[in-house]
Amino acid sequence: MQTRTIQPIHVLYFETKTSLAQLSQHVRHVARRLYQDALHNDIEITGPIYWVYEGADGQLDTIFTLTIALPIVSTAQLTNSEFKTKYLESFNCITEQLYGDWNTLGTVYGSLISEIMSQNKTMSGQNREIYINRDFENPERNITEVQVGIL
Known part of the structure; x- marks a missing residue:
């Protein structure tokens, strides 16, 4: 776990209003379309897929x-x-890498939020997940960086 400032990142992006209960409808196919669009437009890709959550509070039905x-x-x-x-604007965060299945993302968020609280910091309302390696056939091979924004 570490505190970092992420510099601005230029991105090709998809944006929508959704809830945690509806997230599965965006898994895989949106990323695939972003990659295809970048290749179609002959654009150099400089990093892995980011999921940026603005206003998500952990409740299944909250729209963000x-x-x-x-x-x-x-x-x-x-x-x-x-x-x-x-x-994507400059971003101050506390971050941790998750190695393995995404079903433990909640545990990672819990430990990051506990660390923020123990340091008397304030969450910004934005969280990011960077999918360094996505392996849908072997989820134990996933590498995901979880970033919880702080003010």
């Missing part, structure tokens, strides 16, 4: 903004795309 983002070069020019580009 979900951004699924693919880091790309800042000089990218879209000619025919269903997606847009923007910068």
Whole structure:
């Protein structure tokens, strides 16, 4: 667990309003479409998929903004795309890597939030998950960086 400041990241992105109960409808296919769109537009990909949660509070039915983002070069020019580009802003966070199945994400969030509380810090309301390695056939091989935003 460590405190970090993430510098701005230029991304190709998909954004929607959703809830934790509805997240599964965005798994795999949105990332696949982002990668396909980047390749179609001859855009250099510079990092793994990010899921950015703005306003999620851990409750299944709370509506929040979900951004699924693919880091790309800042000089990218879209000619025919269903997606847009923007910068993810600089982000102060406490972070931890999860090695393995995503069914333990709740435990990781719990430990990060406990650490934030013990340091008397305030959460920003934004969390990020960076999918360094996604292996749907062998979930024990997943590598996910979980970032909880702090003010």
